[in-house]
Amino acid sequence: MAKKxxxxxxxxxxxxxxxxxxxxxxxxxxxxxICFKNKYLFSLLYFVSFVCDALDGWFARKLxxxxxxxxxxxMVTDKYLLVVRLISTTCLLVVLSxxxxxxLIFLSLLALDIACHWLQMYSTFLVGKSSHKDVKDxxxxxxxxYYRNRKFMGYCCVSCEVLYIILFLLANNPTENLIExxxxxxxxxxxxxxxxx
Amino acid sequence: MAKKxxxxxxxxxxxxxxxxxxxxxxxxxxxxxICFKNKYLFSLLYFVSFVCDALDGYFARKLxxxxxxxxxxxMVTDRISTACLLVVLSxxxxxxLIFLSLLALDIASHWFQMYSTFLVGKSSHKDVKDxxxxxxxxYYRNRKFMGYCCVSCEVLYIILFLLANNPTENLIExxxxxxTRNWLYLTLLPLSLVGWAIKQLINIIQxxxxxxxxxxxxxxxxx
Numbered sequence: 001m002a003k004k005x006x007x008x009x010x011x012x013x014x015x016x017x018x019x020x021x022x023x024x025x026x027x028x029x030x031x032x033x034i035c036f037k038n039k040y041l042f043s044l045l046y047f048v049s050f051v052c053d054a055l056d057g058w059f060a061r062k063l064x065x066x067x068x069x070x071x072x073x074x075m076v077t078d079k080y081l082l083v084v085r086l087i088s089t090t091c092l093l094v095v096l097s098x099x100x101x102x103x104l105i106f107l108s109l110l111a112l113d114i115a116c117h118w119l120q121m122y123s124t125f126l127v128g129k130s131s132h133k134d135v136k137d138x139x140x141x142x143x144x145x146y147y148r149n150r151k152f153m154g155y156c157c158v159s160c161e162v163l164y165i166i167l168f169l170l171a172n173n174p175t176e177n178l179i180e181x182x183x184x185x186x187x188x189x190x191x192x193x194x195x196x197x
Numbered sequence: 198m199a200k201k202x203x204x205x206x207x208x209x210x211x212x213x214x215x216x217x218x219x220x221x222x223x224x225x226x227x228x229x230x231i232c233f234k235n236k237y238l239f240s241l242l243y244f245v246s247f248v249c250d251a252l253d254g255y256f257a258r259k260l261x262x263x264x265x266x267x268x269x270x271x272m273v274t275d276r277i278s279t280a281c282l283l284v285v286l287s288x289x290x291x292x293x294l295i296f297l298s299l300l301a302l303d304i305a306s307h308w309f310q311m312y313s314t315f316l317v318g319k320s321s322h323k324d325v326k327d328x329x330x331x332x333x334x335x336y337y338r339n340r341k342f343m344g345y346c347c348v349s350c351e352v353l354y355i356i357l358f359l360l361a362n363n364p365t366e367n368l369i370e371x372x373x374x375x376x377t378r379n380w381l382y383l384t385l386l387p388l389s390l391v392g393w394a395i396k397q398l399i400n401i402i403q404x405x406x407x408x409x410x411x412x413x414x415x416x417x418x419x420x
Contacts, residue, residue: 033287068411079304080301080304
């Protein structure tokens with residue numbers, strides 16, 4: 001962090017990346033309130049919020065406005081989104097009761113996502129690492145690959161978001177569309193595997 | 198944690214309070230699965246799960262089975278079950294935005310508090326000694342007062358859920374028509390509104406205090 005005269009707490013709350021953070025939270029509250037009524041507006045807002053997530057880090061470094069408060073705000077928004085996503089998708093899939101079983105699998109994955117994020121965060125604090133992204137001593141190759149290669153990490157994160165939006169948009173004719181989506185997902189994975197070779 | 202010979206991880210997962218925790222999770226899943234088909238059963242199960250929340254802390258202390266895993270499990274279950282109810286309310290009532298904002302406040306205040314607690318090194322977010330707000334101190338030092346506020350929130354949300362008959366109710370209309378409903382709602386609603394309001398105020402103060410702590414941490418680190 002660069003040396004500067006002591007900022008008052010208010011000035012830190014008004015840092016540009018933090019303001020982007022507040023806008024993200026408000027945008028998401030509104031987006032999830034209308035998510036079943038206007039799916040396209042929801043998808044747009046959700047996507048914009050995801051772009052802002054990338055932007056605020058960039059602005060923080062560019063304008064020298066990196067702060068612990070900003071990092072925690074980011075994590076809080078992330079947690080909020082995880083929880084609201086899980087629940088909205090649950091509502092969506094319960095209403096579309098034909099896909100109950102497939103929906104349960106998807107839900108378990110989302111619940112697993114949340115549980116992992118929370119538990120990881122806590123264990124990181126207890127062990128004293130500065131960020132859960134500094135993984136040096138894990139023996140899992142996938143784990144190391146994920147955290148050391150920022151592009152790989154970015155790709156996985158973006159994929160989750162895109163898949164999530166697709167699920168929402170496609171939920172008109174449940175059975176057909178989820179099978180289509182699974183086929184599309186498989187195709188993506190095969191494409192990547194082929195690309196790496 | 199009490200001194201004992203090193204427990205295997207399996208034995209910690211099988212602690213009585215943690216088992217109560219798993220039962221709570223299953224109960225909540227079932228409750229939310231049937232929440233639109235049988236509102237009263239849902240309310241009962243949700244309330245029972247909330248009572249278990251108090252019970253598992255009691256058992257943990259009584260049986261010497263306090264664990265960090267249990268505390269985290271408890272916190273995650275609480276946050277997710279309250280979140281589910283708030284999201285359901287946001288879809289059932291207009292303006293849904295209110296409930297999603299309350300959810301954001303709930304998650305933000307708890308998470309900021311947890312993080313700043315780790316930074317500053319307090320052992321539990323309930324050990325608050327240096328906050329200047331009298332309301333804050335009252336809340337955390339008097340367990341009955343804290344209990345009343347927490348229970349009020351849950352009771353208020355359950356009442357709102359039970360009061361909603363049509364798919365998209367107008368929140369203000371429903372609240373002003375409550376006098377036409379039975380006396381139980383009429384007594385519980387204002388009581389729980391007061392406790393709820395205090396809890397939300399506490400959430401805001403907690404979040405602000407914790408956010409300030411993050412900023413002061415940065416300033417201290419530079420020196």
